[in-house]
Amino acid sequence: MAISLNKSRTIIRKALAHGRETELKPLSVIVLDSGGHVIAFEREDGAAPGRFAIAHGKAFGSIMLGMAGTAQMKRAEDQAYFMAAVNGVYGGQVIPVPGGVLVRDKRGRIVGAVGVTGDTSDNDAAAALAGIEASGLTGEI
Amino acid sequence: MAISLNKSRTIIRKALAHGRETELKPLSVIVLDSGGHVIAFEREDGAAPGRFAIAHGKAFGSIMLGMAGTAQMKRAEDQAYFMAAVNGVYGGQVIPVPGGVLVRDKRGRIVGAVGVTGDTSDNDAAAALAGIEASGLTGEI
Amino acid sequence: MAISLNKSRTIIRKALAHGRETELKPLSVIVLDSGGHVIAFEREDGAAPGRFAIAHGKAFGSIMLGMAGTAQMKRAEDQAYFMAAVNGVYGGQVIPVPGGVLVRDKRGRIVGAVGVTGDTSDNDAAAALAGIEASGLTGEI
Amino acid sequence: MAISLNKSRTIIRKALAHGRETELKPLSVIVLDSGGHVIAFEREDGAAPGRFAIAHGKAFGSIMLGMAGTAQMKRAEDQAYFMAAVNGVYGGQVIPVPGGVLVRDKRGRIVGAVGVTGDTSDNDAAAALAGIEASGLTGEI
Numbered sequence: 056m057a058i059s060l061n062k063s064r065t066i067i068r069k070a071l072a073h074g075r076e077t078e079l080k081p082l083s084v085i086v087l088d089s090g091g092h093v094i095a096f097e098r099e100d101g102a103a104p105g106r107f108a109i110a111h112g113k114a115f116g117s118i119m120l121g122m123a124g125t126a127q128m129k130r131a132e133d134q135a136y137f138m139a140a141v142n143g144v145y146g147g148q149v150i151p152v153p154g155g156v157l158v159r160d161k162r163g164r165i166v167g168a169v170g171v172t173g174d175t176s177d178n179d180a181a182a183a184l185a186g187i188e189a190s191g192l193t194g195e196i
Numbered sequence: 197m198a199i200s201l202n203k204s205r206t207i208i209r210k211a212l213a214h215g216r217e218t219e220l221k222p223l224s225v226i227v228l229d230s231g232g233h234v235i236a237f238e239r240e241d242g243a244a245p246g247r248f249a250i251a252h253g254k255a256f257g258s259i260m261l262g263m264a265g266t267a268q269m270k271r272a273e274d275q276a277y278f279m280a281a282v283n284g285v286y287g288g289q290v291i292p293v294p295g296g297v298l299v300r301d302k303r304g305r306i307v308g309a310v311g312v313t314g315d316t317s318d319n320d321a322a323a324a325l326a327g328i329e330a331s332g333l334t335g336e337i
Numbered sequence: 338m339a340i341s342l343n344k345s346r347t348i349i350r351k352a353l354a355h356g357r358e359t360e361l362k363p364l365s366v367i368v369l370d371s372g373g374h375v376i377a378f379e380r381e382d383g384a385a386p387g388r389f390a391i392a393h394g395k396a397f398g399s400i401m402l403g404m405a406g407t408a409q410m411k412r413a414e415d416q417a418y419f420m421a422a423v424n425g426v427y428g429g430q431v432i433p434v435p436g437g438v439l440v441r442d443k444r445g446r447i448v449g450a451v452g453v454t455g456d457t458s459d460n461d462a463a464a465a466l467a468g469i470e471a472s473g474l475t476g477e478i
Numbered sequence: 479m480a481i482s483l484n485k486s487r488t489i490i491r492k493a494l495a496h497g498r499e500t501e502l503k504p505l506s507v508i509v510l511d512s513g514g515h516v517i518a519f520e521r522e523d524g525a526a527p528g529r530f531a532i533a534h535g536k537a538f539g540s541i542m543l544g545m546a547g548t549a550q551m552k553r554a555e556d557q558a559y560f561m562a563a564v565n566g567v568y569g570g571q572v573i574p575v576p577g578g579v580l581v582r583d584k585r586g587r588i589v590g591a592v593g594v595t596g597d598t599s600d601n602d603a604a605a606a607l608a609g610i611e612a613s614g615l616t617g618e619i
Contacts, residue, residue: 060241090372090527092245096237100201104233121526136554136561136574143570144531146428165526244403244447245372249426272418279418288425292418341523374527378519382482386515 056160057088058167062190063095070171070186071099074178082173082182085110089166091118099173106172112150113179114170117157119145121165123195124155124180154179157195158187166192197301198229199308203331204236207299211312211327212240215319223314223323226251227299230307232259240314247313253291254320255311258298260286262306264336265296265321295320298336299328310335339370340440340449344472345377348440352453352468353381364455364464367392368440371448373400381455388454395437395461396452397430398423403447405477406437406462436461439477440469448474479583480511481590485613486518489581493594493609494522497601505596505605508533509581512589514541522596529595535573536602537593540580542568544588546618547578547603577602580618581610589615 058066063086074082081099083106088094091114098106117123120141122130131138131151142149153176158167169187171179180196187194199207204227215223222240224247229235232255239247258264261282263271272279272292279292294317299308310328312320321337328335340348345368356364363381365388370376373396380388399405402423404412413420413433424431435458440449451469453461462478469476481489486509497505504522506529511517514537521529540546543564545553554561554574561574576599581590592610594602603619610617 057241060238064238088245088372090245090370090374092239092372093237093248094239096234097201097205098233098235100198104229104231107234119526119528119531121528134575136558139558139562140535140565140570140573140575141532143565144535144573145528147570244401246401246403246427249401250423253422253426276418276421280421283422283425288422288429291422291426293416293422339523342520346520370527372527374521375519375530376521378516379483379487380515380517382480386511386513389516 056166058086058094058158060094062192065190066169066186067095067097069189070169070182071097073182073185074174079174079178079182082171083107083110084186085114085170087114087118087168089118091115102173109150109172110170112148112170113152113155113172114168116145116149116151117155117168119149123157124151124153125196127151127155128153152176153196154183156180156183156187159193159195169194197307199227199235199299201235203333206331207310207327208236208238210330211310211323212238214323214326215315220315220319220323223312224248224251225324225327226255226311228255228259228309230259232256243314250291250313251311253289253311254293254296254313255309257290257292258296258309260290264298265292265294266337268292268296269294293317294337295324297321297324297328300334300336307333340368340376342376344474347472348451348468349377349379351471352451352464353379355464355467356456361456361460361464364453365389365392366465366468367396367452369396369400369450371400373397384455391432391454392452394430394432394452395434395454396450398427398433399437399439399450401427401431405439406433406435407478409433409437410435434458435478436465438462438465438469441475441477451476479589481509481517481581483517485615488613489592489609490518490520492612493592493605494520496605496608497597502597502601502605505594506530506533507606507609508537508593510537510541510591512541514538525596532573532595533593535571535593536575536578536595537591539572539574540578540591542572546580547574547576547599548619550574550578551576575599576619577606579603579606579610582616582618592617
């Protein structure tokens with residue numbers, strides 16, 4: 056099952072709403088499909104101009120490796136040269152920290168990933184999770 | 197004046213609505229700020245996975261050169277080697293055809309660009325224009 | 338529906354068998370999923386070492402653009418600078434000639450692409466089609 | 479002596495069979511020739527989409543340096559900047575961990591390399607070795 060544009064909009068709106076309710080800094084949120092391709096993205100007013108690439112890098116690495124941001128960060132801390140090499144083969148497109156969140160359907164299959172950036176990595180991940188859960192899907196941070 | 201996220205949403209929604217009303221193929225729409233950085237993007241269900249890069253390339257070239265898609269295409273037809281060289285200096289990120297539309301405010305200043313892809317280049321440009329006009333801004337195709 | 342590894346093997350074996358029966362030069366065959374990612378690849382003995390990249394480029398462009406090799410070639414002939422620019426945004430990974438074949442399921446949805454290289458582009462496409470049809474899927478050359 | 483496509487198929491099938499017997503996660507297996515060029519690749523159903531690049535990076539580094547994954551990992555741990563620099567000259571295509579396995583013929587000459595990814599690096603290397611030995615060649619992990 057693919058994430059529809061409608062569900063992607065819900066994920067983004069609810070992630071941004073979570074950021075406003077918990078008084079986070081301006082957020083940027085991306086939704087990728089199961090092949091790592093962009094479905095939708097929004098950057099809040101006041102966010103730095105380069106935030107697309109950070110949001111994308113968090114979500115893209117999650118899809119390519121089948122491993123969410125928290126697991127990627129652990130691997131980067133254990134074996135920095137491995138994650139550096141992984142970035143080489145993926146064209147430097149991987150940001151291995153929380154805020155990259157895998158999206159699974161009811162059967163547990165990966166159907167996409169969400170990337171959030173703007174506040175701390177943990178707050179970014181919480182915003183992503185809020186959006187994903189509001190859409191009826193399951194997030195793995 | 198920058199294009200707000202709110203106005204960007206209006207541009208995208210109205211461009212997509214134009215596509216549905218005129219029975220175009222599934223569209224993808226991007227809004228860039230005046231520095232060429234992504235504010236928002238949406239890809240309709242059924243569009244090919246690589247459409248982000250095409251929409252981005254149309255809008256990015258418009259911003260970088262201060263020249264909309266129609267003018268870029270004319271230049272590419274007159275002097276193919278020039279647009280090839282332009283792509284060299286901009287890292288291959290420019291798609292010089294209609295559907296890349298400059299966005300101007302009431303004083304005529306460029307405040308961003310919209311890129312649309314999915315149907316013919318001319319139909320893409322018309323959808324972009326519909327979105328921009330619905331937001332109260334002015335488009336240059 | 339995704340193309341399974343089992344179906345991918347059938348596609349490759351039957352494409353290569355078609356090549357042997359019709360006395361084509363040594364072929365290389367790739368199967369990509371609907372996100373443009375490699376499922377399987379084989380290069381026959383005697384094929385040139387660089388054939389992976391050609392097979393990949395034919396199939397990858399088909400997926401990214403949602404347009405098979407024949408349509409890409411027409412576009413390249415009509416508007417060479419457009420396909421050159423497309424290659425820029427896709428990192429130079431697109432080979433716009435026949436032999437890149439879209440794979441559709443019974444409902445007409447694109448589920449992947451096959452790329453064949455080694456003989457003439459038209460013979461390459463015929464081999465891809467033979468493999469796809471043997472797997473019960475539908476090819477668009 | 480080159481690795482034939484037939485032997486490459488045996489290597490891949492037996493490596494995957496080893497993975498199933500020992501209950502590893504879904505694996506991806508690549509076989510490169512002595513010039514570092516792809517002969518064959520298969521990705522099991524359920525493996526993450528980006529696995530081709532990881533399998534390739536493990537095998538490619540082994541061929542380019544004439545040094546298998548275990549030796550590369552030791553070098554990366556001793557001298558991270560060296561492996562980073564190696565990746566610079568090889569275009570970021572080297573993944574220096576076990577699972578990249580050199581393939582030697584009876585006279586001890588390097589005839590290719592196998593790359594396996596999907597489980598732990600050590601399990602990946604064991605699967606590669608099982609495949610290589612089943613083909614009558616010798617693996618160096």
